[in-house]
Amino acid sequence: MPxxxxxxxxxxxRWLDRSSLLLFFAAWELAPRAGxxxxxxxxxxxVVLMTLWELLxxxxxxxxxTISLGRAIAGFTGAALIALPLGFLLGGNFRxxxxxxxxxLRFLGQVNPFSLFPLFIILFGISELSKEAMxxxxxxxxxxxxxxxxxxxIDPLLVKSARSMGTGVVPLFFxxxxxxxxxxxxxxxxxxxxxxxxxxxxxxxxxxxxxxxxLVWNAQINFQIPKLFAATVVxxxxxxxxxxxxxxxxxxxxxxxxxxxxx
Amino acid sequence: MAGVVDVPQxxxxxxxxxxxxxxxxxxxxxxxxxxxxxFIALKEINLxxxxxxxxxxxxxxGCGKSTLLDILTGLAQPTSGAVYIDGNxxxxxxxxxxxxxxxxxxxxxxxxxxxxxxxxxxxxxPKRERRAISDNFIHLVGLDGFxxxxxxxxxxxxxxxxxxxxxxxxxxxxxxxxxxxxxxDAQTRESLQDELLRIWEATGKTILFVTHSIEEAVFLGxxxxxxxxxxxxxxxxxxxxxxxxxxxxxxxxxxxFGWIRxxxxxxxxxxxxxxxxxxxxxxxxEAISPTASL
Numbered sequence: 229m230p231x232x233x234x235x236x237x238x239x240x241x242r243w244l245d246r247s248s249l250l251l252f253f254a255a256w257e258l259a260p261r262a263g264x265x266x267x268x269x270x271x272x273x274x275v276v277l278m279t280l281w282e283l284l285x286x287x288x289x290x291x292x293x294t295i296s297l298g299r300a301i302a303g304f305t306g307a308a309l310i311a312l313p314l315g316f317l318l319g320g321n322f323r324x325x326x327x328x329x330x331x332x333l334r335f336l337g338q339v340n341p342f343s344l345f346p347l348f349i350i351l352f353g354i355s356e357l358s359k360e361a362m363x364x365x366x367x368x369x370x371x372x373x374x375x376x377x378x379x380x381x382i383d384p385l386l387v388k389s390a391r392s393m394g395t396g397v398v399p400l401f402f403x404x405x406x407x408x409x410x411x412x413x414x415x416x417x418x419x420x421x422x423x424x425x426x427x428x429x430x431x432x433x434x435x436x437x438x439x440x441x442x443l444v445w446n447a448q449i450n451f452q453i454p455k456l457f458a459a460t461v462v463x464x465x466x467x468x469x470x471x472x473x474x475x476x477x478x479x480x481x482x483x484x485x486x487x488x489x490x491x
Numbered sequence: 492m493a494g495v496v497d498v499p500q501x502x503x504x505x506x507x508x509x510x511x512x513x514x515x516x517x518x519x520x521x522x523x524x525x526x527x528x529x530f531i532a533l534k535e536i537n538l539x540x541x542x543x544x545x546x547x548x549x550x551x552x553g554c555g556k557s558t559l560l561d562i563l564t565g566l567a568q569p570t571s572g573a574v575y576i577d578g579n580x581x582x583x584x585x586x587x588x589x590x591x592x593x594x595x596x597x598x599x600x601x602x603x604x605x606x607x608x609x610x611x612x613x614x615x616x617p618k619r620e621r622r623a624i625s626d627n628f629i630h631l632v633g634l635d636g637f638x639x640x641x642x643x644x645x646x647x648x649x650x651x652x653x654x655x656x657x658x659x660x661x662x663x664x665x666x667x668x669x670x671x672x673x674x675x676d677a678q679t680r681e682s683l684q685d686e687l688l689r690i691w692e693a694t695g696k697t698i699l700f701v702t703h704s705i706e707e708a709v710f711l712g713x714x715x716x717x718x719x720x721x722x723x724x725x726x727x728x729x730x731x732x733x734x735x736x737x738x739x740x741x742x743x744x745x746x747x748f749g750w751i752r753x754x755x756x757x758x759x760x761x762x763x764x765x766x767x768x769x770x771x772x773x774x775x776x777e778a779i780s781p782t783a784s785l
Contacts, residue, residue, distance in 0.1 A: 383594075383596070385592060385594045385596040386596055386598060388566065388592070388596065389590065389592060389596035390609070391566060391584055392564045392565075392566060392584045392588070392590040393584065393586060393590075393609065393610045393613050393661065394583075394584045394585045394586050394613060395613050396613075399612075399613060403609070403612070404598065407598070407600040408598075408600075410600070484599055484600045484601075484641045484643070485599070485643075
């Protein structure tokens, strides 16, 4: 793999790359100073940063972030623990069964999680479980469908070649099936993680007493505009970090994938 | 299986591979409701391959040569008959046979070295030893400097070299090759053939090579077993007396080469009468031509 030429993070071209972001923040900072409605409804970045600092010092921010991440991780992990083995079974060993149940699964996958949220609240109360159930619901489908596709798409020649070398069932799974299905699996996990975070905020805005989504909602009903903006910024930054982690992980795990178009 | 005559687990033989009365019947259904139709892929195939011999199976598509290779690998079971390696009946895949497939079948998530070491990992060879062996075979197939590349970074010919190195690495005594050079261009194909002969001479393996190219069969083999389709039958075994070492330019342009090629072509042309009556039977001359390697 060719190593990229080193470009100093402070070079002119790097600043040019970031120029849109800089312009955005400048406009954001200046616009509320024009007065009027903008002043009432938009908190400039300087104020937002100060609010963030206060939230950080009081420990409030840390608590909300921990709670939100905890819910997302719990729901996501639960979904992965069920969807991955199920995907391997449906995509690998029980193809006919998979054909039969796929329409039902597709339908369930389309059921809007928001319409289910009242049901989750009835079942689990406004507890952690209702939020985790929501995350679980949105994560399980992309992971399941992509795992099935990934396992079904494994080149039978690879399996044949490994079997001809006398590879047993367990090594065959770990050395061939799992890596061969990994691009599909990873796509599912990535989609799951993205929607998990997205849905979490929404769920917390509807029925929660803490967490980042609740922070946004609470700031809104109390008309604490800087706090609302602060929470939004934190959510965006967390989303970006999550995305970066996934991209890095993908490069590490799936660097062998041929990305050239002629294959 | 019911109705199958018991075959002995062991036989007395000097041959490396003995194929004894192999018949393979498939039950095909064109539609779901139609009753299954019998398709005889292989009929009463008998074949012996001597230790260190290079035997080529040649025949048009549909003559059952790949089925026969699957049975030799142990991945498929014959309907009747048996295959013996060193007199022992083949019951499943094992590391005494190396296999090279047409589609390379390299593991794309493994580097060249890791691919070559796959069979060694299955064999539980210690890491340091694995490394020495893979170095050796990567060198043998002329891929020094490419050990850490991934398959998608290699050309078709290079991939096939990796596949050969992988099959040789765990030191099988028999190498089974299923149309290994069918997917590469003509020039690469000829150089891979040259190289295969060199490797064969250097390692002394017994090779059973399947191809649909008469040219390739004559150039490589000590003997060429001619298979004809519908049902897959062993028509004749032709001994190739061309001197070794064989070289692309000299060997191919010799009169004997042309003569043997012609003979095999005629054998395939005048396939037994049975096939002429078969539904959808393609005239053999269309399915295979003496210039198939081009």
